Structures are given as structure tokens and as C-alpha cells.
Amino acid sequence: MPEVLTQALAVEGLVWVALAAFVAGIVRGFAGFGTAMIYLPIAAQVMEPLWAIMTLAAMDIIAPSVHIPAALRDGHRRDLMRLMFGVVIMMPVGLWLLDRTDPQIYRYLVSCLSLIMLAVLLTGFRYRGAVTRHMVYGIGGAGGLLGGAAGLPGPPVILFYMASPHGPKVIRANTSAYLFFYDILLLIVVFGLGRFDSTPFVLGFMLSLPAMAGNLLGGWLFHPDYERLYRGVAYMIIAMAALSGLPFLDGLGTH
Numbered sequence: 001m002p003e004v005l006t007q008a009l010a011v012e013g014l015v016w017v018a019l020a021a022f023v024a025g026i027v028r029g030f031a032g033f034g035t036a037m038i039y040l041p042i043a044a045q046v047m048e049p050l051w052a053i054m055t056l057a058a059m060d061i062i063a064p065s066v067h068i069p070a071a072l073r074d075g076h077r078r079d080l081m082r083l084m085f086g087v088v089i090m091m092p093v094g095l096w097l098l099d100r101t102d103p104q105i106y107r108y109l110v111s112c113l114s115l116i117m118l119a120v121l122l123t124g125f126r127y128r129g130a131v132t133r134h135m136v137y138g139i140g141g142a143g144g145l146l147g148g149a150a151g152l153p154g155p156p157v158i159l160f161y162m163a164s165p166h167g168p169k170v171i172r173a174n175t176s177a178y179l180f181f182y183d184i185l186l187l188i189v190v191f192g193l194g195r196f197d198s199t200p201f202v203l204g205f206m207l208s209l210p211a212m213a214g215n216l217l218g219g220w221l222f223h224p225d226y227e228r229l230y231r232g233v234a235y236m237i238i239a240m241a242a243l244s245g246l247p248f249l250d251g252l253g254t255h
Helices: 002-009 014-031 035-043 049-074 077-099 103-123 133-150 154-163 168-192 198-221 224-244 247-252
Strands: none
Touching (some): 002 198, 014 224, 049 077, 049 198, 077 168, 103 224, 133 168
16 A cells, blocks of 8 residues: 555646645535536646546545435436446446547547536527437437546436436435446446546545545635526636647646
């Protein structure tokens, strides 16, 4: 363990990654979203893609865990199982694609996906059609594919599952539980594929500290009367993080 900890602390650009985790935590605290879209474009600049995704998964397991019992109680368990079934089927495919993706291409991918998702949030687009039980399997599969290939399992659920007949409380509960179990499944699948590395895992747990601190600060700063302001700040930070992750802007960024 001391050797792994030494390797984790020796990661080049660790300060920037920790700052990204802290800022992502603040945004998550006052806006309720954005962790991956802020953290991954920064992390991908200083570590290989799989490490970036693994650190995010390990980082994101601790803080939300206290809310999972309530999420399972308030959510729709059958739909959650359908989502997770799709994740289990498609996540290995996403990881297979990730393994064959050049790190520079990955940086373009995660930054562009973050910018596309930001544009969707800004326009207020939502899928308006009916969401059937079979579609929920597909939504989970799309999340597993995007999660494995880019570390962004949330967009398919946000765009399509919000149109389900369930109320906001159930959707929020299922989404929270889905993302939590996605993180656990990711680490299990990576281990099963023989790609598990203890260094990014330990680094992710270390980064959970600034992420939790940011989350607490963001929650403390939040006030319902200023929700639109918080969302505007969140969108601006996501845009800055995504743009900084584009390789052709390296000369203007942190390096």
C-alpha cells in the first residue's frame, strides 16, 4: 500500500486534478450535476483514459453512498434493474473501444461529448415520446456503452429517462442509484477484464476528499432563489473544462 500511495501522489499534474475534483464537487453541490463533464476533460490531460475513468468511479462511490438506501426506497427497482442490465451488457463493449482509442482522440471525445451535453442542457431539449420497458434496457445499454468508452454514463438517462411516466422523485432516486451502481460495476468489470490497477483506485479515493469538500461547500452556497444563477455558473465551468481538454488548445491551457 505505501508503494501504491507513493505512485498515486507522484502523478504529474495531481494538483490540477485535485482542483478539478474540488470544483466539480462544488458544482455538484449547488447544481446537482456536472461532475464527469468537469473532471474528465481535466484528468484526461494528465493521465491515461482508463485511469481518468477509474479515478472518477472510485471518487464518486463514497460521497453518494449515504443517499443510496433512500434512493432504493423511493425509486422504481424494476426499472433500475433494467437500466443496470443494459449497463452490464454494453459496458464491456465500451471498455473494449476505450482500450483501442488513442489518448488524444479520447480527449477530443470526452470534451466534445461534454460540450454537446452542455448544448442540450442550454436548449432544454428532452425526449418527449413514450418510454417503454424495453426502451429502458436500451437506455441502460447506451449509458453502459458511453460510460465504458468515455466515462459519461449519464447523458442517455438524462435525455430519455426523464420522459418516463415516473414522477420527479422516482426519477431522481433511480438516476442516483444508477450512477452509483454504474461506478461499482465499472470497477468490477475492469477487474474482470484484468485491467484493474490499484494506483488510480487509491488516487480516486484520495480525490474523494476534495470532491466531498467541494460538495459540502456547494450545498452550503446553494439557495433556491438563485437556482438560475447557479446553473449559469455550472454551465460556464463545464464549458471551460471541456474546452481546456481539447488537445489543440494545450498551448493555452495548464501545460
